[in-house]
Amino acid sequence: MKLFENFSLKDFNSFHVDVKAEKFVVIESTEELKEFFDEFDVNKNNLLLLGGGSNILFTKDVDSTILHLAFQNLSEVQEDNNFVLIEADAGMNWDELVKYSVEKNLGGIENLALIPGTVGAAPIQNIGAYGQELKDTLFQVKYFDMSDKKFKVLDNAHCKFGYRDSIFKNDLQYKFIITKVTLRLKKNPEPTVNYGNVENELKKSGITDPTIADVSCIIRKIRTEKLPDPAKIGNAGSFFKNPFVDDVTFQKIKNDFPDVPSFRQEGKVKIPAAWLIEKSGLKGFRKGDVGTYPNQPLVIVNYGNATGKEIYNFAMSIKQTVLEKFNIELEPEVNVI
Ligand SMILES: Cc1cc2nc3c(=O)[nH]c(=O)nc-3n(C[C@H](O)[C@H](O)[C@H](O)COP(=O)(O)OP(=O)(O)OC[C@H]3O[C@@H](n4cnc5c(N)ncnc54)[C@H](O)[C@@H]3O)c2cc1C
Structure with a gap:
């Protein structure tokens, strides 16, 4: 210690x-x-x-x-003909775990390549990208319960995963410390390519029958081109969650903007927050050292020495403009302290 x-x-x-x-x-x-x-x-x-x-x-x-x-061990704890269970410590870098699984051709998290952060934080907001979410492969979470100082285990079903959501953001908030995460990875993986421009980029590279390593590599390339590298320009990825709206609200927006992108999920319609921000005229908008990233306006960046308060106020002004234009309230994905 x-x-x-x-x-x-x-x-x-x-x-x-x-x-x-x-x-x-x-x-x-x-x-x-x-x-x-x-x-x-x-x-x-x-x-x-x-x-x-x-x-x-x-x-x-x-x-x-x-x-x-800071503990970061990794072990394969169980295996059958189809799956391998891998247990990783909370302090391990998430992307190192992705690289390990891809090298071993174990499928399920290859599309989550290059997401920054630790294994321990991954279940909290059920990290997701390019058609995969942690909940699809998570087997169990080990955590320390601060209320009774005991180590406990939660299986996937009890984690109550949703879009950027889990029990750790709700019932267990402020009570838990995640210590280990176990994933159930496929031995004969089938790549997930039907999200964003993954398929197109694979074709452009002449890959017709991709392995999970190919898909992971293409996603690394797409992300590197689209997102700012936090080591160079401060940011926390998507600042807001993509909002879900009801059919009436969606239809109103579609009347004014026939090209509105949308995804139907569990009876609601998900609209990309990046699109709402762009249509509010805020793509690449900058105030002092804070701005929306020109390639991806959902990412708020610190161009230099912005304070946390300045970044927060900027984010709230974006939220307000989107609210006034679309009557949709964006909710931060980033934890504000
Ligand atoms: C460039 C960039 C791209 C990103 N892309 C994506 C993406 O595609 N998809 C996605 O889902 N996210 C994305 N993110 C967000 C981020 O990478 C994830 O949310 C990641 O899981 C955060 O991990 P962390 O270790 O940095 O968490 P932190 O920021 O350190 O913590 C996040 C929250 O978890 C809590 N916490 C952390 N560790 C533990 C623990 N062991 N036990 C209990 N609570 C804990 C913290 O108190 C805090 O509330 C991106 C971020 C950046 C900067």
Whole structure:
């Protein structure tokens, strides 16, 4: 266990906002995690978990204690003719897990390549991209319950996964620390290519019968071209979730904008938030050091030394403009602290 005081979080959040944490504790194993709770009089309401900081916006210095899980082992725990169960520690980098699975030709998470952050944070918002979501392969989550200081296990069905949602954002909020994630990966994978321009890009590269490695590689290329690299331009990926609207609202928008893109899901219509922002005239809009990224307006970027408050205020002004134009309230995907 390593304890730091008055610790700069600039390198621990992908917006690169310069704030400080009163206490920053690095935990190197599950045993240390238990020790931390046994040794210190921890108030769970005054604790914040931080993985890679790629889905978080700090608007001020943090007076809670920050816990950063740094253990990152990986093991294949079970196998049958069709599947392999892989257990990864919370502190492992998500993309390293994707690379491992692709190298072994184990299918299910190859389309989630290049999503920043840690394995431990992945179930919280049920990360998803290019037609795959974590919930499709997640077998179980191991977590530490801060209420009774016990390690517990939740299987997939009990995680209550939804679009960028899970039990960890609702019933279990502020009570849990995810320590390990087990995935059930396919031994004979079938690539998922029918999302976005994956199929087109494969064709352009002359690939007609793609492997999961081909698909993962193409998705890396598409993402690199479309999204800003947080190491160079601060951002946290999509700032808002894609909103779901009812048929009446959708029809009204379609009357005015016949080209509105949409996806029907569970009786509602999902409209890309990026499209709403673009049609509100805000693609590439910039104010000081904050702006919407010209290639993908759903991504809000820190071009230099924007403060968390400036980024937050900018995001709220985007939300307000979209509300006034479309009567749709965008909801942040990023955790605002
Ligand atoms: C360029 C870019 C592209 C992105 N693309 C995508 C995408 O395609 N799809 C997608 O779904 N997301 C995407 N994201 C968002 C982000 O990568 C994911 O949400 C990721 O899972 C966050 O991981 P993290 O470790 O950085 O979490 P953090 O930002 O550190 O934390 C996120 C939340 O989880 C909590 N938390 C973290 N670890 C734990 C733990 N072990 N136990 C309990 N709580 C914990 C934190 O308190 C916080 O509330 C993108 C982000 C960026 C910067």
